[in-house]
Amino acid sequence: MTLPGIDAHSPSSSQQSVPASKQRRDALRILGLSRISRSRCFRTALQAPLLLVSLLMVAHAFGGPQWAPKNLATLLTWVHFRGLVVLALLFAGNLFCMACPFVLVRDLARRLHPPRWKWPKVLRNKWPAVFLFATVLFSYELFDLWSNPLGTGVLIVLYFVAIVVVDISFERATFCKYVCPVGQFNFLSSLLSPWEVAVRDPDTCANCRTKECILGTTAPRPEPSVDFQPLPILQRGCELGLYLPRKSGNMDCTFCLDCAAACPHDNIGILSQMPAEHLTTSGVRSGIGAPERRRDLAALSVLFCFGAILNAFAMIQPVYALESYVATWLHWNVEWPILTLLFLFGLVIIPAVMLGTTASVCKALTHSPLHLSDIVCSYARSLVPMGFGIWLAHYGFHFFTGILTVIPVTQAAVASTFGAAYLGRPAWQLGGLPERVVYVLELGFLGLGFIGSCLVVHGISHQVSQQLAAKMGAPWYALQVLLLLSAWWIMSQPMEMRGTFLGG
Amino acid sequence: MKAIQAISCFVVRRSRRLVGLIVVAISHLCHGHEGPPFPVVIDQSFGEQAISVWADPDIGEATFYVSLNDADGRRPRIPPRLRLWVQPKSGRLLPVLCEAQVLPSRDSLQFVFQTTFDQRDYWVVRIFQELPSAPDARPIEWSFEVESTPPGYDAWDLLIYLFPFAFFGIMWIVTFLRRAQRFQT
Structure with missing residues (x-):
């Protein structure tokens, strides 16, 4: 029997390059959560408050004021949620997926309607998520979701509907692994996190024969029994197909800790990792395969980075001038074809030209026999830290400049709902950090992203060839410099302060 | 004891x-208004609309943001013309007219006015609204006072705020390369 996510290959080079788990710090033990995290209620306790907030946001989206800075749905979604998610990813790990309210609703729905089918093999890759990620970015601009409370509410409801429909139809965590655009964003970003879910002692796993971390624990079979019907699962194992002893990095890991709860040896924790290190290693790993050979993962990385640039570009004033110029030039009066053109250039043509040129120079310098697409596939991972830096700078800008705006908006929402100011009169003077300070933070995030990308380029180049590492890496370093300068220019432009009262 | x-x-x-x-x-x-623009007034009735004003009255470049909404909270269908005058309260300078620049906001009608405050002082700010549909009608006027404040941040702040990033960046590079070297050998 082939276990899902367990590869027949020997431990990959990626696993050899991480330190022995005994040397690594364990967040669960440091925080004294080791035992509680194995409880079934642990994740539910994290999910329930977020579900409540989501419901309040939906209610306010449909019933509250339709001006974005005064609506909880737009404010919390586009200012606070995004900012907190990227900061949690930077300092901890994939905490949002851990506390995902959508999964709580999915679990409830699955009790009523257990899934029957398996996700089609042709779709067991990141291409559906790549398409959906791009669609979300496009819809965000087309429908001006940041300034559209109703549209934001519809998006949240659609998300709930989508996960329920997909996951009551298909087994395991299909939505999380193959569909969810937010999940893919978190998976890639968490490769830069300082913590990962990993085994504490590999020797314990070497002697384990039952593999509950991926198979889950089932009720004991009554003896004597000749009935080979599947037994009811008491505690599920990893639904994303990650076999913990051969898992490497946070890709596809939702931090759900199902594996930790299922492990009878209490051998799984949240261990420290060197940010971006797993991006530099190659070889087969559980649930992922060999990332350097997967074109869907490469496409996701490219979209993650260039999507960050495009998304930030869309909030500065030159984009309006560009849109207006294109509209006048092509005599178009509707927005969607202009946006389509912008996205086609920003997410397809410009990345293809930049990556193709870089790979060509790399090939010419090293006389490599590899095809251009293979070189791009190998180095696409190096875009992830730069992309994360840009997302951090962008989302951090909105979050820090509007961090306190949630207080007056909540006060106003309570006052308008109950007809009495139970939380006090709205303190509209509350805003956030000065733009001057936030600008410096943005530069810092961009700088860290650039450093991370350069380290990944260095790691990949040295892995391919020690002698040719400098020549191989040079064009990719140049690409990172170009991306840094582009992002710097964008962040230096006057931005729409969405979510604050100066934003639409 | x-x-x-x-x-x-x-x-x-x-x-x-x-x-x-x-x-x-x-x-x-x-310490003054060393921060983002602060609200002077929110949703005050101003003619047929509600006006909200934020001020960023730094010495040097002072900026005022004005947002106008209809009674239903939406963007006014007919955009009015806004003008803003500033003058020191003491009258030591003549009033200066600032022309509005419309902010490219998609959901509400927002204007930005920029002027120069030469020193720390109290300034009287007057906003006039003219409706294009009634150009002969008397403009609606509304005024308030602000105190100009020093901008505050300089190159040292840049260094101070960037220091943690530089520190972590260097630590990251050193540790990463050291580990890479160790595993290669």
């Missing part, structure tokens, strides 16, 4: 430090 005295002295000493820290923090918070 001596022990109690020592402990109480320690607590008092610590408390002084704590109070000192709080005072410094509060004084920093209260």
Whole structure:
């Protein structure tokens, strides 16, 4: 029997390059959560408050004021949620997926309607998520979701509907692994996190024969029994197909800790990792395969980075001038074809030209026999830290400049709902950090992203060839410099302060 | 007894430090408007519309943001013409007219006015609204006072705020390369 996510290959080079788990710090033990995290209620306790907030946001989206800075749905979604998610990813790990309210609703729905089918093999890759990620970015601009409370509410409801429909139809965590655009964003970003879910002692796993971390624990079979019907699962194992002893990095890991709860040896924790290190290693790993050979993962990385640039570009004033110029030039009066053109250039043509040129120079310098697409596939991972830096700078800008705006908006929402100011009169003077300070933070995030990308380029180049590492890496370093300068220019432009009262 | 005295002295000493820290923090918070634009008024009735004004009255470049909404909170269908005059309260300078620049906002009608404040002073700001549909009608006027404040941040702040990033960046590079070297050997 082939276990899902367990590869027949020997431990990959990626696993050899991480330190022995005994040397690594364990967040669960440091925080004294080791035992509680194995409880079934642990994740539910994290999910329930977020579900409540989501419901309040939906209610306010449909019933509250339709001006974005005064609506909880737009404010919390586009200012606070995004900012907190990227900061949690930077300092901890994939905490949002851990506390995902959508999964709580999915679990409830699955009790009523257990899934029957398996996700089609042709779709067991990141291409559906790549398409959906791009669609979300496009819809965000087309429908001006940041300034559209109703549209934001519809998006949240659609998300709930989508996960329920997909996951009551298909087994395991299909939505999380193959569909969810937010999940893919978190998976890639968490490769830069300082913590990962990993085994504490590999020797314990070497002697384990039952593999509950991926198979889950089932009720004991009554003896004597000749009935080979599947037994009811008491505690599920990893639904994303990650076999913990051969898992490497946070890709596809939702931090759900199902594996930790299922492990009878209490051998799984949240261990420290060197940010971006797993991006530099190659070889087969559980649930992922060999990332350097997967074109869907490469496409996701490219979209993650260039999507960050495009998304930030869309909030500065030159984009309006560009849109207006294109509209006048092509005599178009509707927005969607202009946006389509912008996205086609920003997410397809410009990345293809930049990556193709870089790979060509790399090939010419090293006389490599590899095809251009293979070189791009190998180095696409190096875009992830730069992309994360840009997302951090962008989302951090909105979050820090509007961090306190949630207080007056909540006060106003309570006052308008109950007809009495139970939380006090709205303190509209509350805003956030000065733009001057936030600008410096943005530069810092961009700088860290650039450093991370350069380290990944260095790691990949040295892995391919020690002698040719400098020549191989040079064009990719140049690409990172170009991306840094582009992002710097964008962040230096006057931005729409969405979510604050100066934003639409 | 001596022990109690020592402990109480320690607590008092610590408390002084704590109070000192709080005072410094509060004084920093209260230091003028060294921050994002602050609201002068929110949703005040202004003709047929509601006006909201934010001021960023730094010495040098002073900026005023004005947002107009219809009674239903939406963008006014007919955009009015806004003008803004500033003058020191003492009258030491003549009033200066600032022309509005419309912000490219998609959901509400927002204007930005920029002018120059030459020194720390109290300034009278007057906003006039003219409706294009009634050009002969008397403009609606509304005025308020602000105090100009120094901008505050300079190159040193840039260095101070960037220091943690530089520190972590260098630590990251050193540790990463050291580990890579160790695993290669």
